Amino acid sequence: MIAKLSLKPKFYFGKNCVKQNLGNEIKNLKPKCIMLVYGGGSIKRNGIYETVINEIRKANVKFIEHSGVQPNPTDDDAYKATLLGRKNKVDLIIAVGGGSVIDEAKVVSNLVTNTQYKNAWSYLDNDGKTTKQAVPLFSIVTIAATGSENNYGSVITNTKTHDKWGVNNPNCPVVCFEDPTYTFSVSKWQTGSGCFDIMSHLLEQYYDVDKHFEWTKQYIIANMKVLLKYAPIAMRQPNDYEARSNILWTSSWSLNTLASFNTSGGDWKVHGLEHAISGKWNVSHGAGLALITPTYIEYMCKKDKEFKKLTIDLSYALFGRKSEKYFVSKLKAFIKMLGMPKKFTDFKEIKFVTKEDLKWLSATFDRNTPDNHQLGIDIYNLLYKLESKKLKK
Numbered sequence: 001m002i003a004k005l006s007l008k009p010k011f012y013f014g015k016n017c018v019k020q021n022l023g024n025e026i027k028n029l030k031p032k033c034i035m036l037v038y039g040g041g042s043i044k045r046n047g048i049y050e051t052v053i054n055e056i057r058k059a060n061v062k063f064i065e066h067s068g069v070q071p072n073p074t075d076d077d078a079y080k081a082t083l084l085g086r087k088n089k090v091d092l093i094i095a096v097g098g099g100s101v102i103d104e105a106k107v108v109s110n111l112v113t114n115t116q117y118k119n120a121w122s123y124l125d126n127d128g129k130t131t132k133q134a135v136p137l138f139s140i141v142t143i144a145a146t147g148s149e150n151n152y153g154s155v156i157t158n159t160k161t162h163d164k165w166g167v168n169n170p171n172c173p174v175v176c177f178e179d180p181t182y183t184f185s186v187s188k189w190q191t192g193s194g195c196f197d198i199m200s201h202l203l204e205q206y207y208d209v210d211k212h213f214e215w216t217k218q219y220i221i222a223n224m225k226v227l228l229k230y231a232p233i234a235m236r237q238p239n240d241y242e243a244r245s246n247i248l249w250t251s252s253w254s255l256n257t258l259a260s261f262n263t264s265g266g267d268w269k270v271h272g273l274e275h276a277i278s279g280k281w282n283v284s285h286g287a288g289l290a291l292i293t294p295t296y297i298e299y300m301c302k303k304d305k306e307f308k309k310l311t312i313d314l315s316y317a318l319f320g321r322k323s324e325k326y327f328v329s330k331l332k333a334f335i336k337m338l339g340m341p342k343k344f345t346d347f348k349e350i351k352f353v354t355k356e357d358l359k360w361l362s363a364t365f366d367r368n369t370p371d372n373h374q375l376g377i378d379i380y381n382l383l384y385k386l387e388s389k390k391l392k393k
Contacts, residue, residue: 003262009139009149009173013249015241018048018140018177022055025175029136031092034063035085037105038096041067046185048142052096064088066108069097072278072285073104075120076159078111082120085112085135094138095173098194099146099285102139103154106169109134121158128167139173142182144248145194145286147201147255149176157279163368164279166271178252180244188235190284192338195231195247197286199224199334200270200293201255207310208263216261221317223259226250228318232337267307270296272369273379276361281349290340291347294328295382343386353384 012021026034034056043049056063066081085093085108093112095105107120113132117123139149148154152172157164186194206220227250233243253259273296274288301308301324308324315327335342344350358380365376 005257005261007257009176011176011178011252013178015179015181017179018051018055022052022138022140022177023058025138026056026059026061026092029092031061031090031136033088033090034061034092034094035081035088035090035108036063036065036094036096037069037081037101037108038065038067039069039071039098039101042185043096043142046182048096048140048182052094052140056094061092064090069101069104070282071100072157072164072282073100073155074157074159075124078104078107078120078156081105081108082111086115090135092136092138094140096140096142098141098143099148099197102141102148102173103146103156105137105139106148106152106154106171106173107156107167109137109171110169120156124156124165124167128169130170134169134171137171137173138175138177140177140182141248141252143186143190143194144183144244144251145190145197147198147251147253149173149178150252150256153255155275155285157282162279163364164275165368166275176252178248180241180248183244183248184239186238188238188339189287191234191238192231192340193284193286193290194251195227195234195286195338196290196293196335196340198227198247198251198254200286200289202227202259203293204268204271205254205259205263206314207268207307208260210262213262216259216263219261220254220259221314223250223254224318228334231334235337235339267300267304269369269372269375272372273365273376275368276364276376279364280357280360281347283347283349287340287347290335290338291342291344291383292379294332294335295386296379297324297328297331299379299382344383345387353387358384 093109095102110130112135114130141149152168155166202220202224209217230243230246233240270292273292277288311324312322316322319330344353361380362376366373
């Protein structure tokens with residue numbers, strides 16, 4: 001197997017990096033019309049919006065806005081932004097927000113120029129194939145979580161069916177701005193959810209690494225150690241610059257071609273299992289991952305000797321004890337510290353779970369992650385056993 005490494009985008013990292021560098025990067029591209037993409041408006045309350053708009057105005061470029069991107073972005077909203085971009089002939093998109101905003105912006109940047117797609121879902125259904133170059137994309141990160149600014153992936157939810165699919169876009173952002181102070185105002189819930197999203201990406205790639213390639217394994221472990229050190233500090237002291245800086249940088253570098261360099265493919269299906277849950281109930285992705293992960297690891301350690309060995313090795317590397325049970329106990333403690341759920345009904349969006357819900361989750365997971373039918377049934381039922389409430393008929 002030949003491993004391939006492609007490192008993008010250009011990064012600006014540190015306090016005031018947007019104010020000092022965004023204008024010049026806009027001028028370098030000489031766009032005629034910029035589309036600003038963002039979420040529910042928190043960037044207007046914390047001053048980030050004003051900073052970005054001032055830099056665009058200094059560059060003397062026309063701009064339009066698409067706001068209201070949801071935490072689990074939808075195909076309908078992505079196509080709404082696409083039509084706006086096509087109408088105004090945008091030639092630069094600036095995504096300001098977390099992974100959801102950047103995920104949607106990546107899809108939009110391709111759909112604006114590839115007019116053969118008459119809706120966003122057909123683009124996902126066609127594996128993101130394009131014939132024309134995408135509109136260039138800048139990202140300004142406001143939450144440490146998905147690392148979407150540093151890769152080609154997007155995850156979009158189908159408004160009608162609630163299927164949640166990933167797609168590998170032909171492009172990732174060309175320039176990324178990360179000011180750790182922009183993450184100070186992130187709520188405890190979103191901070192915890194983001195931190196576990198980072199941990200999940202690292203775990204996913206750890207279990208995929210070729211057992212003979214130590215470099216990537218140690219890179220992943222080093223990032224896990226940084227996260228384990230600084231996440232508790234950020235939860236206690238949200239304005240701690242050192243903690244926020246380390247978490248933000250770990251987020252970006254935990255889902256790129258370094259963390260997956262020379263991987264051979266493994267048994268990590270947690271993201272697919274979670275996509276069914278957040279597709280149905282619109283819960284925070286990282287929180288959904290926290291719900292599933294301990295149960296999944298316990299299940300896989302019983303089913304797969306190699307998975308169990310990798311878990312024992314990781315337990316020793318992180319916590320100094322060779323025990324898969326000890327590793328799961330430490331992971332659960334980490335999840336509790338982050339304030340993440342341990343059962344379905346810990347989510348405010350999930351009042352109860354029915355038999356039909358479990359069937360829907362299993363069927364959706366099976367449709368989106370083929371050849372794993374029994375795995376989905378087993379995991380969702382194990383998760384239900386953690387409920388204190390009786391299953392509704």
